[in-house]
Amino acid sequence: MNKAFDRKLTLYRNLKKNLKVAVETTRKTLKCDRVIIYNANTLPQARxxxxxxDPKYSSILGQTIKDPFLENDYLEESYGYGLSVTIDDIYLSDKSRSDLKDLEELEIKSFAIxxxxVENKLLAFLVAHQCSKNQPWDLKAVSFLAEKARIAGLTLSKIIKAEKSQNFNSAQQIVEIQKKQNSPTMEKQENNQGNEKLSHKQQPALTENKINRLFTDIKNKIxxxxxxxxxxxxTVAEMSRLLKCDRVIVYSLDGANYGVVVAESVAVGWTEVLGKTRDELCFVARYLEEYHNGRVxxxxxxxxxxxxxxxxxELEALEVKAGIVAPIANNGQLLGLLIAHHCSDTRSWQQTEINWITEIAxxxxxxLEYTKISDDNHQEEQQQLADTQRQIEEQMIWxxxxxxxxxxxxxxxxxxxxxxxxxxxxxxxxxCDRVLIYSLDRDRYGQIVAESVSPGWTKAEGKLIKDPCFEAKYLEKYCDGRFRAWNNIYESEISNCYLEQLEKLEVKANLVTPIINEGKxxxxxxAQQCSNPRQWQQVEIRWLAQIATQVGFTLDNAQLLADAQRLRQQAEEExxxxxxxxxxxxxxxxxxxxxxxxxxSxxxxxxxxxxxxVVVYSLNQDNYGIIAAESVAPGWTKAEGKLIKDPCFEAN
Incomplete structure (x- = not known):
């Protein structure tokens, strides 16, 4: 197996392990039926x-699914901004039955995505499926899913950086290597991994199967x-056994342990140096640059x-008669030196032995690099879990x-x-300094119909604001339910006429959410900050948008109550x-x-x-113009029997 593919295979296994942990822990926490990770590179067909x-449901690992919720508006308006999407019931969504075909076959009833x-590029999706029932996804569950997705992104980012390849596509590598692993050639190669001859053009071929197996065992143990x-x-224990030498050490050149012997295997009777600082080793300083370049x-x-x-x-103090020094490096960074000492006598090192220690180093x-990634990821995940807990607590407050x-x-x-x-x-x-409601209702269009403002700032309630720039640029977006947040109005791309309107009210930061009533x-x-610019937090923006939605619902209910009361009153009158x-x-x-x-009458x-x-005015021929009957309240003139001739009445 060539080194490039060997490296890709190692990377693939690390990716596969991290992704497997992500989906398993997510499903366990959310108690849902299936959690998957989609590849985002071939949308809407997602592998x-x-x-x-859950064993009750079909496995779809490696399959390609057409998911209608990974395309068009969802990509542009939700995923592209890092937002999650939840569907409590797929049959109440805006998708047709034909669009839902693949999801129906998998018995999916609701989901969260x-x-x-990774590095600001949409690489994949973390998806939770509920198959047994419709699932109302609460805020806590969605926050957890989003956080697990973020942690997965950080993990993938670390591994990609370790690969040091700007064009490396992790998701595609998984797909490609999965394909190769399913091939007979790949299976044969994997079965033989480590058994291939450790030879280069300048190296002699190894013919002793026992030594080959021993070397392979050492790599596997490590x-x-x-x-x-x-x-x-x-490493030091196994190399000491393989080389049959008196001492093998690892001399660290990394971070806080620089110059320290961090691992040692030494035969009985020879000086122990584990934990000691050997910064006096002149051959380290003398050849440091060459070790950086791979010199053995x-x-x-x-x-x-x-x-x-x-x-x-220095070497006499350690009783060293012969030795080998091989650099331990990764991605151009020199982490340390793997050193073998022979103390009992001089020794003619064979090229095979030099190759062994080079390969093991x-x-x-x-x-060590992948362990460092794993440790970093663990620490990162612990920190992220703490952050998630804090965010959940904060969300509970909101x-x-x-x-x-x-x-x-x-x-x-x-x-x-x-x-x-x-x-x-x-x-x-x-x-904040001011909260107001700007009416776009037909009867009071452009008027500030409600306001709560802190002392010292201009009162705007009742004012009429007609802004053609606002109508032309923003009105349609608000009709679609969009919200806008300006942390500093002077650093935002708003029109001059809109800016002038805000300046009249001393506004420095502005947060605007639409109120929809009866679908209009x-x-x-x-919400406005007048004293200074303000960095509106995402939780504040989402919260205000939710409040605006509820205000719209409450107005709907109030109108329904008023209509019902009017109908009741009308029915009572009738x-x-x-x-x-x-x-x-x-x-x-x-x-x-x-x-x-x-x-x-x-x-x-x-x-x-x-x-x-109340009178009856006769128009009968015999009594024309006479008040024929009357009922009159006490105190008012009686008119019954009187004759009233009114030519104007007859004419009109």
């Missing part, structure tokens, strides 16, 4: 790179160790080696703020009260008038003479209408 699945970024200390101790230094007799004359006393360098404010708003039943309560409560939570843009809920009509008709029908009918009508006078 499954890692999976943890978080993007994985590779199985996860801690740096264990890797180094295993071997000498058969300390007293016949001219290059060691400067440090003869290279192997240890690679292992959730309580949300609940408290909504309870206050919902106690109001009238539009004006809802708006006044909203601005007052939001200002108290955000601790009712107005804007606006019932009452029907009752009056029935009573009056009954009274009238009890009379059989014309005069009695007329008198009953005017009496009952005046009673129902509660007015001062």
């Amino acid at each position: 499954v790179l890692a999976e943890s699945v 978080a993007p994985i970024f 590779a199985q160790k996860l801690e740096q200390k264990d890797i180094l101790n295993t 230094h071997a000498w058969d007799n300390t007293y016949e080696e001219d290059t060691l004359s400067c440090c003869l006393e 290279n192997h240890v360098g690679a292992m 959730t309580k703020y949300f609940t408290d404010v909504i309870q206050q708003i919902r106690q109001s039943l009238h539009t004006e009260d809802i708006l006044k309560t909203s601005v007052r409560e939001v200002q108290a939570i955000l601790n 843009l009712f107005g804007l809920l606006v 019932r009452m008038w029907t009752e009056y009509f029935t009573d009056a008709v009954q009274q009238i029908r009890q009379s059989f003479k014309t005069k009695d009918v007329l008198q009953s 005017v009496r009952e009508v005046r009673r129902v209408l509660n007015c001062d006078r």
